[in-house]
Amino acid sequence: MLTHLTIQNFVIVERVELNLESGFTVLTGETGAGKSILIDALMLALGGKSDADHIRQGCERAEISAEFNIESLPDTQHWLQENDLVDDSGGCILRRVIEANGRSRHFINGISVALQQLRVIGDQLVDIHGQHAHQSLLRSDAQRVLLDGFAGNNDLLTQVRAAYPALA
Numbered sequence: 608m609l610t611h612l613t614i615q616n617f618v619i620v621e622r623v624e625l626n627l628e629s630g631f632t633v634l635t636g637e638t639g640a641g642k643s644i645l646i647d648a649l650m651l652a653l654g655g656k657s658d659a660d661h662i663r664q665g666c667e668r669a670e671i672s673a674e675f676n677i678e679s680l681p682d683t684q685h686w687l688q689e690n691d692l693v694d695d696s697g698g699c700i701l702r703r704v705i706e707a708n709g710r711s712r713h714f715i716n717g718i719s720v721a722l723q724q725l726r727v728i729g730d731q732l733v734d735i736h737g738q739h740a741h742q743s744l745l746r747s748d749a750q751r752v753l754l755d756g757f758a759g760n761n762d763l764l765t766q767v768r769a770a771y772p773a774l775a
Contacts, residue, residue: 609733610698611674614648616666629676646735649673652701653729654722659709672702675732681761682752683731685768690724692716699732701725 612625620641634642651657652673662669677683677699687693694700694716702714703725713725734749755764 608676608679609649609673610676611672612645612649612652613670613672614645615670616663617648617651617661617669617671618644618663620644620648621663649733650735651705652703652725653733654703654713654726657703657705657709657711659705659707661705662707667707669705670702672700675699675701677732680731681765683728685765686728686731687716690715690720692718692720692724699728701729701732 608629609627611627613623614620615622623645625645634645636642647655647661648671651661652671675698677687678697683699684693687699692715700714700716702717704712704714706712711722713720713722715724715728755761
């Protein structure tokens, strides 16, 4: 679950911080209020395509940070452990810095990572659906995760994951 989003010098936004509580959250507002900018910034934090045009005019860099509670995501916790990216807080913080020269730097829990790693974990954390957007429900791996989660199989999946290397 997304718990905190910080956006700095992104498009027209100088700085904004959102604290999100558990439950259902809705972003509403008039046309031009900035709803799409928030979503675009989140997509960049998750590994989306970036360029220097995302930087607010007159600034040298833009920075987006997204903090997630991953207590109920054992696969994500496992992926972080496998990649030596575990945070002491038990959460997951993704950060993206876009420089004026068009390059970007990527961080997971304060550790510099490749863009592909940011995309991998981003796919595990957020699924954004919009008009004409790709629907993850059409992917068989996403269907399996939802089905296992609904069936309460997370403990069983952890046991199988632990036992599998011994059999291989």
